[in-house]
Amino acid sequence: MNRIGWVFFVARRYRRERRSGKASAAGFLSTAGIALGVITLVVVMGVMNGFQLGFIEDILEIRSYDLQVSSLNMETALKAADYARSVPSVKAALPFLETQTLVQGRFSDFEAVALRGIPPNAEELDPGLVSQLSVDRGKFDLAGGLVLGGELARALGVRVGDTLTLAALTGEGFAGLVPASHELPVTGIFRSGFYEYDRGLIFTSLELIQEFASVNDKPALGIKLRNRYRIDKPRAALKEEFSSLSGFQDGSTGIVSWRESNRAFFGALRMEKLIMSLLIGVMFLVTAGNIYHSLRRGVQEKRTAIAVLRALGGGQREIQLVFILEGGIMGFLGTFWGLSLGLLLVNHINRLFSLLELLSGWAAGFLNTLFGVQALGGLAITPAAFYLSEVPVRILPLEIFLIAFFAISVSLLSAWGASRDVAGMNPSTILRYE
C-alpha cells in the first residue's frame, strides 16, 4: 500500500495555501534567490569557460600542441610526424623548430620575437593552426617569407609586402656564435585574439628558419589529438611507434602532454574558476538561510496541523517530508527559471553588450550635450576594450547539471534543517494547549 501519496497531497495543499497567504512574499523571495544564484553562476561560468577554453585552444592549436616531443633531429622529427599521422587518434602532426630572434621594420626599433619554422604545407597538414591564427591580411605563405601577428606588424609599422630584417646568433657553442641577419618579406598578418601571440610570434618555413637557428635549437614534433582530453592511449601508441626511431631513443624528452607542459597556467585557470564559483556560491548560502527561515516559520505556524497529522497516524519523517518537498519545489522552480533565464542571457550576451554600448553612447552624448562634459567617455562597455571582437561563451552541460544539482540540493538541505523542528514537537502537549 502506498503510504507516501498523502505526503505529496498535503505538501501540494500547503504550497497552494502559502502562495496565496502571507508567506507568499517569503516563498517568492526564496525562489527568486535561487533563480538569481543560478542565473549568475550560468552566466559567469559560461563567459569564464569562453575565455578559458579560448585561451586553451589558442595555446594548444597555435603553439603548444596536445602532445609534444622535443629535442629531436630534423630527420627524426620528419619521420616521427609521418608515423604519428598513421595513428587513428591523431588529428595532425607537425615538426617545428623555434628560436628567439630580433626583428626590425624599416622605420622601427628591434623587437624580440619567437620565430617558428614549420613545413610550408602546414595549412594542409594542420588546418586547425591556420584556422585559429585567422590570417586577415595577405596569406599563409611560409615558403615566400614571414607570417606575423597583427599587433607586432603594427608595432613594427609593416604591411603585407614590406620587408623585415631578422637578426640572430647562429653557430655552435658560446665562442662559436656569430651574428646573422636576413631580410624577408611579410606574406601574411594574423590576428589570433591571443595578445601574446599577436605581439610576439612569427611563422616561417622550416627551410628558412635553419638559417637563424643555432645548434642548440632542436627540432620538435607537435601532435594534435582528435580528443585532447584522452591522452593516455594515444600517447602509449605513439611511444610504441616512435621506439624504433633512433633519434627518439637518444636525445628526446619523451612525449609531454599539454597538461604537463602548461601545468602552472592551466592550474591557475582552474583555481580562478573554482574561487569564482565559491564566491558566487555564497549567494546560495544567503538563499538557503531565507528558505530555512521561511519554512521554519511555516513549520511553527502548522504546529497544530502537525500534531493532528501525528494523531491521525502520520509518521514524524513523513511529516518532515511534507516540508522538505515544499523546499524542494522552491528549489526546483528557482533552478528552472534560473537555468532558463541564465542560458537565454548567456547565449545573447553579445547582443546585451551591443545594447549597453548603444545606451552608454546615448547617455554620454546626452550628458555631453547637456553639460558639456565627457561624463561617460571612459566607460568601457564593449568587448573591444578588452582585446576581443566579442565576448566568448561556452556552455558545458556537466557544469549546468552541477549548478542545478547544487541549487536543488541547497534548497532541500535548508528545508530538511527547517523540518527538523517537527521532531521536537509533542502532539499531546500541542493539542492540549493550542
Added chain:
Amino acid sequence: MELLRLEGLTKRYISGTEVLTILDKVDLSVPAGSVTIFTGESGSGKSTLLNIIGALDNPDSGEIRVDGIRVDQLAEGETDRYRSETVGFVFQFHYLLEGFSALENAMLPAYMRGLPLAEARERARELLSRVGLEKRLDHTPAMLSGGERQRVALARALINDPKLLLADEPTGNLDEGNTLRVKELLFSLVRDTGKTLLLVTHESAFIPEGDRAYRLHAGGLERL
C-alpha cells in the same frame, strides 16, 4: 472480551520544583464494544489518560494493552501504525486541517493508511453522508458551523474503522442543540459499528448512555 487493559499506569508532570502525579497506578479493564465514560474536574488527568491510551503521550510507568498490543512498548513507526489502524480521535476542538475540504479532511487518515485516493474519497463520502454532511463535501472548515465541523471530525475518526474510539470532550465547544445532535450521532455510530468508546466529558447527560462511568480524582479512578 477485553479490548483495553491498564495496569499500574502512572503519569507525572514537573511544574517548577513540584512533581504532580496526574495518574497514580491506574488499573482498568474495558471490554470490546463497550462505552466507557470518564468525568472529573479540569486537570484531573482525563485528557492525559486518553492521550496515553492513544499513544500521543508516554506513561512514566505501567502497562497499556489494546487488542493485545503493548502500546507502552511500541517503537516509533509502530506507534504511527497503531494510531492509524487501531484508534480514532475526536477532540474537544475539531482540529480539522484548514484549507482542506470536509471530504479531504475525512478521507486523509485512510489515504495516510495507504488506501488508494479514490477508495479513501468514496469511504469518506459515505461516512459524511451518515453524519448528514453529504451536501457539505467541498466546504472547508471555515465554511462549516461548529456542529458540522465536529461531525466531520467524527467521520475522520471512524474512517479507518478503528477498534477504539477516543473522544475528548467532543461537545465541549458546542451549543446545546449541536451537543445533542453530536451526542446522538456518536452513540448511534458506535453502537451500530460495535466500536469501543472511551469518552471524556463534563456533560452529566452523557453518563447514563455509557456502559460504565468513572470519575478521575487524585490520580485514581472511582467507579460511578
